Amino acid sequence: MRSPRPKKLHSLAPELITKIFPQAIKLEYQNKVYDEHGPCPHCGNKKSWAYCKKKKIFCRLITEDGFEDITVTFVTRQCAKCRRTFYPETPFYPNCSYSKPLVDLVLFLVAKNPFNRVETILLNFGLQIDRDSVKNYSKMFKDRVSKLAGIKMLDQDIGINLLKLFFNVSNVQELKKKYPQLKAVESGSDETYPRKKGAKKALKEENRIRKVLGEDEKKYPDGFTTAVSYLPTIKSYASLIVTENPFNAMFARLLRIPLDGSDYNLTDGHGAYNDFPNRERCLFHLAKNMAKKDKILKKLQKSAFPNEIKEYLKKKYQEMKEEMLNMMKKKHPDFIDPEGEFTGSLTTNCIEGGNWRIKHELRTEYQNINSITGRSILATIADSIYTFRSGKPNESFAHANSSFKFEDAMSIRIKEEKVKMRFELPKNFPRLEFNPLSVKNMRW
Numbered sequence: 001m002r003s004p005r006p007k008k009l010h011s012l013a014p015e016l017i018t019k020i021f022p023q024a025i026k027l028e029y030q031n032k033v034y035d036e037h038g039p040c041p042h043c044g045n046k047k048s049w050a051y052c053k054k055k056k057i058f059c060r061l062i063t064e065d066g067f068e069d070i071t072v073t074f075v076t077r078q079c080a081k082c083r084r085t086f087y088p089e090t091p092f093y094p095n096c097s098y099s100k101p102l103v104d105l106v107l108f109l110v111a112k113n114p115f116n117r118v119e120t121i122l123l124n125f126g127l128q129i130d131r132d133s134v135k136n137y138s139k140m141f142k143d144r145v146s147k148l149a150g151i152k153m154l155d156q157d158i159g160i161n162l163l164k165l166f167f168n169v170s171n172v173q174e175l176k177k178k179y180p181q182l183k184a185v186e187s188g189s190d191e192t193y194p195r196k197k198g199a200k201k202a203l204k205e206e207n208r209i210r211k212v213l214g215e216d217e218k219k220y221p222d223g224f225t226t227a228v229s230y231l232p233t234i235k236s237y238a239s240l241i242v243t244e245n246p247f248n249a250m251f252a253r254l255l256r257i258p259l260d261g262s263d264y265n266l267t268d269g270h271g272a273y274n275d276f277p278n279r280e281r282c283l284f285h286l287a288k289n290m291a292k293k294d295k296i297l298k299k300l301q302k303s304a305f306p307n308e309i310k311e312y313l314k315k316k317y318q319e320m321k322e323e324m325l326n327m328m329k330k331k332h333p334d335f336i337d338p339e340g341e342f343t344g345s346l347t348t349n350c351i352e353g354g355n356w357r358i359k360h361e362l363r364t365e366y367q368n369i370n371s372i373t374g375r376s377i378l379a380t381i382a383d384s385i386y387t388f389r390s391g392k393p394n395e396s397f398a399h400a401n402s403s404f405k406f407e408d409a410m411s412i413r414i415k416e417e418k419v420k421m422r423f424e425l426p427k428n429f430p431r432l433e434f435n436p437l438s439v440k441n442m443r444w
Contacts, residue, residue: 009126018124030071032072041086042079049080054073055071057071057098061126093140095413100410106118119134138374141378145409148165148408159240160240166385166398173260184343187232188266188345189266190227190268190348191226196224199222203221225251228358229256252275263344266348267279358379385402385404
């Protein structure tokens with residue numbers, strides 16, 4: 001394995017993070033011994049003795065003199081009954097080189113920063129970790145959280161049930177039973193398409209060729225499909241699907257699995273949502289479709305001033321809004337407050353904003369599906385579990401009622417199957433006789 005390249009601390013970084021923070025880690029963990037253990041995991045016997053000691057790197061600090069390894073020691077135990085060895089409780093996740101606190105810090109930062117940016121942030125804190133390790137930990141989290149709360153299609157995990165991850169419930173119906181204060185819950189579903197790395201340049205080159213050949217230009221670059229569902233009542237994501245395939249009815253059915261029990265589901269006009277139960281069309285999208293067919297608007301666009309067109313559209317939108325409000329009050333009376341106002345959502349603005357927040361947190365383009373999936377999962381988790389929002393302290397429902405920690409997923413051990421590749425020549429394959437003194441002597 002290649003050694004990390006030398007790094008230097010930033011001269012403008014304050015001593016609070018470049019000296020005091022690493023010193024606190026050093027005082028707490030340097031040469032710390034872990035020997036706490038329970039009964040034998042193989043036979044359950046409580047009696048055991050120390051078998052051997054092993055050292056492992058807890059983390060690697062960046063100092064003015066170079067790298068400094070912080071090592072811990074854990075004592076391997078041997079069962080007095082079955083004579084099998086086992087490890088004590090250690091601060092390491094399965095198959096992770098660095099410690100739990102460092103991996104948790106990496107995942108926390110990956111939720112809002114690209115992989116290379118996380119390396120830079122930790123450098124300023126005096127902690128050594130490379131970009132590839134950050135990427136690998138993000139992929140590990142994606143694989144393990146899929147085992148914990150994955151949405152399957154043909155035995156493959158293509159999405160995450162975030163309600164199961166946060167509240168240990170399968171859908172909105174179970175969420176209402178667990179939290180009786182949630183009497184009325186609506187949901188919104190939508191999809192977005194973050195483009196792949198290099199897709200914009202490839203689109204321009206392809207359209208140049210299409211133009212020469214006389215073909216129609218391609219409108220959109222290649223990208224990933226990121227479909228999400230959101231619960232505005234508790235301001236939390238409910239499900240997430242990331243795939244390289246176009247969004248269709250199959251993905252829509254999988255996306256709505258956690259939404260069973262919601263009072264109504266807001267969507268746009270995409271045909272994949274036609275099978276959604278209690279589906280309600282977004283008011284804004286309906287208004288846009290109506291505007292395309294409005295004959296009066298077409299006449300105004302030819303002869304009227306912009307402010308006149310604006311006033312006309314505003315009036316039509318208010319009429320549609322009043323009509324939809326009256327309809328929603330009759331269909332969903334649970335959303336009417338004591339003052340007679342409808343408190344539910346009429347548009348997909350909640351989920352549209354959620355899409356933009358995911359794309360904003362991604363901050364960069366990706367080529368690999370595992371990279372963007374891991375970052376998207378962490379971004380939706382961070383957007384659902386928060387304590388500060390809209391410029392002021394604000395605790396989310398998920399933060400107040402969920403006990404989810406990164407450890408819940410990262411502690412899962414995944415058995416990696418080692419594929420043995422073996423190549424054998426057929427028995428009748430001719431042998432090559434080679435004389436190094438003359439190439440002419442080569443013959444079959």
